[in-house]
Amino acid sequence: MHPRPSPIAASLYTLRDMNVDVIVMHGPNGCCFRTGRLLEGDGVRVLTTAMAENDFILGAGDKLEETLIKAYEMFEPTLMGVVGTCASMIIGEDLKEAIANADLPCTVIPVESHGGSGEGDNTVGAIMVLDAAVEAGVIPRSEADRQIEMLEKATEIEKTRGMAQGRYIKPNFGDSKEAVAKEIVNALHDGKNVAFVLNAKKETSYLFADIFNFDYAQINPQNKPIIVANLDENIGLERIRGHAANIKKELPMEIDFITGGLDEYPITADKAYEFLKDKDLDMIVVFGVPHAFPIEKMDVESVAVTDGPRLVEPLRELGYTHVVAELDAHSKTLGTDEIVDSDFGMMIRSAIEWME
Incomplete structure (x- = not known):
């Protein structure tokens, strides 16, 4: 009943753990603003396609292609990530098509995450990154499977023993x-x-x-x-x-x-x-x-x-x-x-x- 971390944020952090150089978020410029800014402090360049109202109706594939090309020109990354958001994924934007059209000389990991991915568990966003990273040849299937097992167990712990138990829990700063x-x-x-x-x-x-x-x-x-x-x-x-x-x-x-x-x-x-x-x-x-x-x-x-x-x-x-x-x-x-x-x-x- 209270706010929880989103799959989008989990996708961003997991891409960071893979040492991506740049992440492009395909969505409005305010989506996951705090997470994106924090990751800049960890050496990851986080950009956005800044989707607006017209894009929600007409699509923004061209914007994504342009942003990918601009990102490569600015930073010359070896490894990039593209992360979907609620806005782009609900209207069915094709991240892989935009990546193919941009035809960049680097590896790009597409992650079709949004705030309601799965049941809204943040770990779903991390699992999406792992599966996409295997497909892109960044990590082996065995490592992805090991991490996915850990993430599924983490979700179980949060739902049975943590703050995702389905009831409102008032914040408390504990003992002295x-x-x-x-x-x-x-x-x-x-x-x-x-x-x-x-x-x-x-x-x-x-x-x-x-x-x-x-x-x-x-x-x-x-x-x-x-x-x-x-x-x-x-x-x-x-x-x-x-x-x-x-x-x-x-x-x-x-x-x-x-x-x-x-x-x-x-x-x-x-x-x-x-x-x-x-x-x-x-x-x-x-x-x-x-x-x-x-x-x-x-x-x-x-x-x-x-x-x-x-x-x-x-x-x-x-x-x-x-x-x-x-x-x-x-x-x-x-x-x-x-x-x-x-x-x-x-x-x-x-x-x-x-x-x-």
Whole structure:
């Protein structure tokens, strides 16, 4: 009942993950405006055909051809994407025909997404990109199938445990970050067994990894927390593997168990649970996509850190003792290749200083 990310935005982000140089959106100039502007910060040039009222009636194939040619003249890309919108797809614009007529000396991936694609699930837009990328010879079928499986599982998690459950969820900014950070630091100081679980999605990991970006020896050198993370640098597209490698280089603490890749967050939470379930924990801190973790199976004090204010109440219902929300995870991490400060991470470091 409340607004959700659209398939169009998911298409744009997935093309970005494939390292496209330019994306042309075939639609009005205001469609997915914020996403397009954000992706400019990640090095992707996002253009629009700026469809107007007459185009909705008469069609705008010529506009798309002209924009494609102009885009190539301006940026000389190796890889481009063309993304449909509600306006162009509802009237049946033929993206492939326009691409063929433009006859550019580069690879172009056509994506016929719109706001109502499938059942409106944002992951449908990402799946469309993967299928189109296989057809264009950009990625192998096996990699597309693996990612599609992850996306379908992600949709299931959102519909059963997240904010796509079909009811209105009021935004909530969670518990006091200061109070929860002090509880974590005090638990480590007192020798309690604490686990940190990074179960993050792609580039947002640069923000969530900051939560365990501290020196535990400053708190209690005899009590290293257990670190579990989905930072396998051998899984996923080159861009996603690079994120994992960058973060692992920066972290001051050794990772005890790697659950999988940064695009496998729908299944890596279960792997984290299997690793931790017999560890006699006093506290567990799960961040990134914490609603994928089966916290209801653990009888332990728990902290969830999410980037969605509408996820705070569902996380409490799942059984988390404390829930805090980070804001603007996507906008803070676009264009970076290193860990960025998170509000909660900074609060943990502040709590360490107060303790000293």
